[in-house]
Amino acid sequence: MKNYEEIVTELYTILKPYMKKERVLDETTELVADIGLDSLQVMQILLEVEDRFDISIPLNIIPDVRTVKDFAQQLELLTKSS
Amino acid sequence: MPLFQKFEALSQARKALLASGADPFNVVLDRMISSTEAIVNGRNMILAGTNNYLGLTFHxxxxxxxxxxxxxxxxxxxxxxxxxxxxxxxxxxxxxxxxxxxxxxxxxxxxxxxxxxxxxxxxxxxxxxxxxxxxxxxxxxxxxxxxxxxxxxxxxxxxxxxxxxxxxxxxxxxxxxxxxxxxxxxxxxxxxxxxxxxxxxxxxxxxxxxxxxxxxxxxxxxxxxxxxxxxxxxxxxxxxxxxxxxxxxxxxxxxxxxxxxxxxxxxxxxxxxxxxxxxxxxxxxxxxxxxxxQPQLRHRLWKSAEYLYQRLKDMGFALGPEPSPVIAALVETKEGGIALWNQLVEQGVYVNLILPPAAPNGGCLLRCSVSAGHTDAQLETICQAFASLS
Missing domain, CATH: 3.40.640.10 (Type I PLP-dependent aspartate aminotransferase-like (Major domain))
Structure with missing residues (x-):
């Protein structure tokens, strides 16, 4: 089971290739507004995260995920319950 | 009005599409000739994207x-x-x-x-x-x-x-x-x-x-x-x-x-x-x-589907993984797909234009659906239209 900090670090690694412009990723970075992810990229990232953490991510959480921090918190809950 | 501002991106995308000379999402079938042919803008158009697999709409x-x-x-x-x-x-x-x-x-x-x-x-x-x-x-x-x-x-x-x-x-x-x-x-x-x-x-x-x-x-x-x-x-x-x-x-x-x-x-x-x-x-x-x-309708459908799939494959189009009445040619870019779709329409063949994100990898699809109602001559016209794309 990974802790919150480890999850955030792994998320930075996964999200970095999707950055279109020079911008420092932090916990407040918004996935759509700041990184500019489209719906297909969001789905691709979910698959990458699922593989890396060996979990299944319910689509139901997506409306609650806006920032890197939101995403990491959801993943923390999911990895705890898996 | 702020409520409507969310549509601005759509408005810009539509303007860009219309500027390319295509309006693929508002094609008007002025008059139906058969299950596989209609009059569009005053000219005959072979319908190759209807999902009308057995051609029964005019039975x-x-x-x-x-x-x-x-x-x-x-x-x-x-x-x-x-x-x-x-x-x-x-x-x-x-x-x-x-x-x-x-x-x-x-x-x-x-x-x-x-x-x-x-x-x-x-x-x-x-x-x-x-x-x-x-x-x-x-x-x-x-x-x-x-x-x-x-x-x-x-x-x-x-x-x-x-x-x-x-x-x-x-x-x-x-x-x-x-x-x-x-x-x-x-x-x-x-x-x-x-x-x-x-x-x-x-x-x-x-x-x-x-x-x-x-x-x-x-x-x-x-x-x-x-x-x-x-x-x-x-x-x-x-x-x-x-x-x-x-x-x-x-x-x-x-x-x-x-x-x-x-x-x-x-x-x-x-x-x-x-x-x-x-x-x-x-x-x-x-x-x-x-x-x-009438299983013969299904047999006719498959014969036509396999024919069109093979012809398009032989022409070098990147298609779905197996022959089927749904035959989609992958085009790498959205702009390229729109241009090819326009050329098909100009030659009297109407297929479905599928843009991202519905199409994979940021590209687009020229999606055909074959019908048992397509005649051999219509299939040949569809093939010739695809063969002439540049």
């Missing part, structure tokens, strides 16, 4: 049945079956669908979209899980979203990934609905249904197959992929539509499980929608009879 028996129903029962039902009453035709069609699929229960919905909304949102509740193939149709995603179950995707056509996700669910696997399609609408590929059914049986889950594009297309009797691969007994529910092989509008769900009949009492998309019009029900019944008694 004399379907038209006669619709005409009689129209004259005897009127233009519409003007309300839902729960409130306004069920027409005898609704009951007859449900019985005929159940007989056709050799199951006990059937429910008719007003569209195929509503069939998925109605069944999926009602069947899977707050404690349940839905595992759906990532490439499932929007109506399946929307049906999942309308319900309260936990919704998880598995990789497209990947039984190993499905197995892994069921294993993660532990005991909840028995409360899981697995959703797949017989033929996927964009690339025309089939679900590996024998493997999926075996996994479903092993975990004690529930399997729903949407046969929208495979009804009338696959199986010895045209019942779809589940019949084709011999796993009908492992499929708990089949959802389908009248708007493709049956040439009308509407949707349905059939099942061996008697509980299906109870879904109609709890399904909002069934309860709060006007029921299908008598003429639609009548033409659908006639089309179902034709589908089940």
């Amino acid at each position: 004399p028996e379907c038209i006669d049945a619709a005409r009689v129903a129209l004259e005897e029962q009127g233009t519409g039902t003007t309300g839902s079956r729960m409130a306004n009453g069920t027409f005898a035709g609704h009951v007859a069609l449900e019985r005929e669908l159940a007989d056709f699929y050799q199951v006990g229960s059937a429910i008719v919905f007003s569209t195929g979209y509503l069939a998925n909304l109605g069944v999926l949102s009602t069947l899977a509740g707050p404690d349940d899980v839905i595992l759906l193939d990532a490439d499932c149709h929007a109506s399946i995603y929307d049906g999942c979203r309308m319900g309260e179950a936990e919704v998880i995707r598995f990789r497209h056509n990947d039984p190993t990934d499905l197995d892994k996700r069921l294993r993660r669910l532990g005991e909840r696997a028995t409360r899981t609905l697995i959703l797949v399609e017989g033929i996927y609408s964009m690339l025309g590929d089939r679900a590996p249904l024998a493997d999926i059914a075996a996994i479903k049986d092993r975990y004690g889950a529930c399997l729903v197959v949407d046969e929208a594009h495979s009804l009338g297309v696959l199986g010895e009797h045209g019942r779809g992929l589940a019949e084709e691969v011999g796993v009908e007994k492992s499929v708990d529910l089949i959802v389908g539509t009248f708007s493709k092989s049956l040439g009308a509008t509407g949707g349905f769900c059939v099942s061996r499980r008697p509980e299906l009949d109870l879904i109609r009492y709890a399904s909002r998309p069934y309860i709060f929608t006007a029921s299908p019009s008598p003429s639609v029900v009548a033409s659908t019944r006639a089309a179902l009879h034709i589908l089940s008694t």
Whole structure:
């Protein structure tokens, strides 16, 4: 089971290739507004995260995920319950 | 007005599309010539993207049945079956669908979209899980979203990934609905249904197959992929539509499980929608009879589909993984796809233009759907139009 900090670090690694412009990723970075992810990229990232953490991510959480921090918190809950 | 500002991006995208000389999402069929040909902008256009797989929209028996129903029962039902009453035709069609699929229960919905909304949102509740193939149709995603179950995707056509996700669910696997399609609408590929059914049986889950594009297309009797691969007994529910092989509008769900009949009492998309019009029900019944008694239509469809697939493949187009009545040519860029679509229209061939994100990898698709109604000459014209693309 990974802790919150480890999850955030792994998320930075996964999200970095999707950055279109020079911008420092932090916990407040918004996935759509700041990184500019489209719906297909969001789905691709979910698959990458699922593989890396060996979990299944319910689509139901997506409306609650806006920032890197939101995403990491959801993943923390999911990895705890898996 | 701020409320409408969210449409600005769409407005810009539409302007860019119109500037390219194409308006692919507003093609007006001024007059229908046949199930495979129409007049568009004053000229004849071969329709190669209709999903009218058996070409039944102009079949004399379907038209006669619709005409009689129209004259005897009127233009519409003007309300839902729960409130306004069920027409005898609704009951007859449900019985005929159940007989056709050799199951006990059937429910008719007003569209195929509503069939998925109605069944999926009602069947899977707050404690349940839905595992759906990532490439499932929007109506399946929307049906999942309308319900309260936990919704998880598995990789497209990947039984190993499905197995892994069921294993993660532990005991909840028995409360899981697995959703797949017989033929996927964009690339025309089939679900590996024998493997999926075996996994479903092993975990004690529930399997729903949407046969929208495979009804009338696959199986010895045209019942779809589940019949084709011999796993009908492992499929708990089949959802389908009248708007493709049956040439009308509407949707349905059939099942061996008697509980299906109870879904109609709890399904909002069934309860709060006007029921299908008598003429639609009548033409659908006639089309179902034709589908089940005239396998030559299916044979003709496959002969044409395999021919067109091979010709386009020989021309070097990147196609879906297997021959099917849905044949999609992948174009790497959106701009390139729009330009090619325009060229096809200029040559009198209308196919579906599929733009991202509906098309994979940021590209787009020139999607054809073959019909048993296409003549050899029409198929040749379609081939020549593709061959001339530059």
